[in-house]
Amino acid sequence: MLTYVLDASLQQPLYEQLSEAVKSDILAGHLKSGDKLPSKISLADHLGVSKITVENAYAQLLAEGYIYSRERSGYYVEDIQVAGFSASLDANPAFSGASAGVFIPEIPSEASEENRSASSAAAELFPFSVWSRLMRGVILDSGPDILAPGPGQGLRQLREAIAKDLFKRRGMSVDPGQIFIGAGSEYFYNMLVQFFGRTRKYALENPGHRKIGFVYEANDAEIVPLKLDQGGVIPGELEKSGAEIAHITPFNHFPTGAVMPIGRRQQIMSWLVAGENRYIIEDDYDSEFRFSGRPIPSMQSMDTSGRIIYINTFSRTIAPAIRISYMILPAGLVEPWRTKMGFYNCTVPSFEQLTLTKFIEGGYFERHINRLKKHYSGLLESLKSVVLRPEFAEYCKIINAGSGLNFILEFKDIPADSNLRSLLNLYLPQASLIEDYCIAPDARYDNCAVVDYTGLSPEKFGEGLALLVTTIYAK
Numbered sequence: 001m002l003t004y005v006l007d008a009s010l011q012q013p014l015y016e017q018l019s020e021a022v023k024s025d026i027l028a029g030h031l032k033s034g035d036k037l038p039s040k041i042s043l044a045d046h047l048g049v050s051k052i053t054v055e056n057a058y059a060q061l062l063a064e065g066y067i068y069s070r071e072r073s074g075y076y077v078e079d080i081q082v083a084g085f086s087a088s089l090d091a092n093p094a095f096s097g098a099s100a101g102v103f104i105p106e107i108p109s110e111a112s113e114e115n116r117s118a119s120s121a122a123a124e125l126f127p128f129s130v131w132s133r134l135m136r137g138v139i140l141d142s143g144p145d146i147l148a149p150g151p152g153q154g155l156r157q158l159r160e161a162i163a164k165d166l167f168k169r170r171g172m173s174v175d176p177g178q179i180f181i182g183a184g185s186e187y188f189y190n191m192l193v194q195f196f197g198r199t200r201k202y203a204l205e206n207p208g209h210r211k212i213g214f215v216y217e218a219n220d221a222e223i224v225p226l227k228l229d230q231g232g233v234i235p236g237e238l239e240k241s242g243a244e245i246a247h248i249t250p251f252n253h254f255p256t257g258a259v260m261p262i263g264r265r266q267q268i269m270s271w272l273v274a275g276e277n278r279y280i281i282e283d284d285y286d287s288e289f290r291f292s293g294r295p296i297p298s299m300q301s302m303d304t305s306g307r308i309i310y311i312n313t314f315s316r317t318i319a320p321a322i323r324i325s326y327m328i329l330p331a332g333l334v335e336p337w338r339t340k341m342g343f344y345n346c347t348v349p350s351f352e353q354l355t356l357t358k359f360i361e362g363g364y365f366e367r368h369i370n371r372l373k374k375h376y377s378g379l380l381e382s383l384k385s386v387v388l389r390p391e392f393a394e395y396c397k398i399i400n401a402g403s404g405l406n407f408i409l410e411f412k413d414i415p416a417d418s419n420l421r422s423l424l425n426l427y428l429p430q431a432s433l434i435e436d437y438c439i440a441p442d443a444r445y446d447n448c449a450v451v452d453y454t455g456l457s458p459e460k461f462g463e464g465l466a467l468l469v470t471t472i473y474a475k
Contacts, residue, residue: 001038001046014049015056016294022057026066026080033079037067060293063402065231065261078263125371126319127364134358138351150350152342154181154326158353161360162326169366170287172301174328180337183323183347185285185313186215189247191327192281192309193219195341196245200277203243205233207437207445209254212247212283225439228253232260235267246271247281250299252289255437255450257400257408265299273305280308286316288369290403291377306330314356316405317369324348324356376405382458383407386465395469405454408434411447411472418472424449427471428464430456 004021006014025031038046040054047054058075061067067075138146153159159176166172182188189212193202198221204213206225216223224241226233226248233248248268250260260268272278282299290296300310313325329337346353359365380401387398387409394412401407409431414420424431430452434445453461 002043004047006047006049013056014053015060018047018049018053018057019060019294022061023064023066026077031077033077035077036073037075037077039074056293063259063293064296065259065263065265078261080263080266125368125375127368130362130364131355131359134355134362134364135351137358138354142350142354146349146351146354148350150346150353152344152346153338154179154346154348155350155353155357158357158360159326161357165360165365170295170298170301172298175331178328178331178334180327180329181346181348181353182325182327184315185283185311185325186211187347188311188325188327189215190219191341191344193221195337196279198222200245201241201243203238203241203246204439205248205253206439206442207255207434208249208439209283210437210439213439216247223439227442228256228258230258231264232258233264233268235264235271238268238271244275244277245279245281247283249283249285251284251287251296252404254285254404255406255408255434257402257404257406259296259403265302269299269302269305272307278307282308282310284310284312286404287312288317289373289376289405291373291380292402300328303330306332309333317365317372318359322352322356324352376454379453379456379458380407383453383456383461386458386462389462392465392469395473396465406450406452409449409451411449414447414472420447420449420472423468423471427467428461 002022002025004018006017006021008014010017022031022037031037037043037058040051040058044051044054058067062069062075066078066080068078069075156176158181159179162179163174163176166174180188182191193216198219201222201224202216203224203226204216205228207228213223224243226241226246227237228234232250232253233246238246246268248260250265250268252259268280272280280299284298287295287298298310300308307330309330310328311325314322315325384398384401387393387396396409396411399408399410411420421433424433428449428451431449434448434450435441437450438445
């Protein structure tokens with residue numbers, strides 16, 4: 001029986017302590033691939049904790065891919081191999097303004113000067129009064145200085161705030177000197193093609209955000225589609241693609257909702273280090289919207305090869321109009337980037353950067369995310385309940401709806417003469433066919449639609465779904 005000492009006096013919840021303890025035993029080889037874990041009831045009794053504590057711990061390990069379940073059998077250890085990278089949030093060093101012992105020097109402002117569709121956060125949840133107060137404070141505190149040109153990399157204050165926030169919420173230890181600020185993720189997609197070159201082959205997930213493909217194509221870069229399964233990108237497909245750079249979304253892939261388990265991430269990392277000029281662009285655009293358990297570690301936080309570029313945006317968590325995104329470069333790419341791309345000015349005004357800095361530092365950003373998660377988690381459960389009604393459950397089901405602001409609606413045995421696209425446009429305009437996000441056709445998604453549920457009420461969803469189902473399956 002697994003025996004661990006769990007301390008209720010610590011700030012870390014008991015389920016997190018237990019999941020980390022089991023994870024450590026897996027990584028150390030004390031628990032081997034295929035080993036069966038104790039039942040939730042027996043382990044709870046043995047450790048003197050509640051069953052819900054064990055349930056939550058197992059759910060976290062399941063979400064990260066350290067264990068798998070068999071129906072009516074229990075939980076078993078996945079095939080995990082650790083080589084060359086960290087696999088735990090707790091393996092990251094404490095934030096100290098440095099990453100992996102590398103100090104990234106600042107470049108003075110003068111030197112810098114020389115050189116998807118996101119769903120809207122609920123407007124009623126946005127703290128307008130706080131945001132406007134912070135804007136006034138920036139004007140009063142900064143005065144004419146906010147009109148002066150800032151560093152091309154982005155203001156140091158914002159980059160420090162982002163670094164501290166990432167460590168607090170995601171366990172990522174990043175030097176602010178590795179962070180670059182830009183107006184939207186597409187800005188960085190363009191920049192990366194220019195940096196790496198148009199002669200490289202770029203692998204993109206299929207299906208995936210089409211805008212990513214459009215940006216690469218507009219830059220005359222060669223792109224190749226990567227087939228996915230329930231664990232995301234298939235490593236063998238990536239190897240066969242001949243690509244040097246892979247643009248992937250390991251957490252909550254859009255539109256399938258796949259979360260890449262730890263074993264699959266290890267395989268992708270093995271592909272990464274097997275080639276001299278290979279890089280991964282990790283697009284983590286809505287990792288904040290995980291509704292249960294602790295955050296799943298980013299691939300960037302596991303990387304020891306120095307070849308993973310991390311991109312995230314505030315457009316998803318605050319509002320699409322807040323066109324502020326950020327990129328984290330590996331320490332070894334910072335100076336080459338500055339040499340080749342340093343002539344670009346930062347595309348985000350200093351006024352907006354300083355306002356966002358105060359929003360993060362004042363704790364408003366974290367509280368805003370928590371409000372959004374509570375709102376969207378409740379909304380998602382209500383929408384799931386609609387689909388479980390007898391009149392709908394026979395014809396469709398929701399899949400992969402544990403995180404993010406979209407879910408897949410899969411229809412069963414659609415008649416061949418149905419025009420699902422036009423019917424969705426007519427009765428459920430918040431949904432679109434997954435095939436619309438495919439670079440190359442994939443018949444597995446013919447009967448699947450992706451639903452953006454952020455502005456969808458259960459009543460409206462039920463009415464639209466009733467009309468849709470009645471029309472499709474009318475005898």
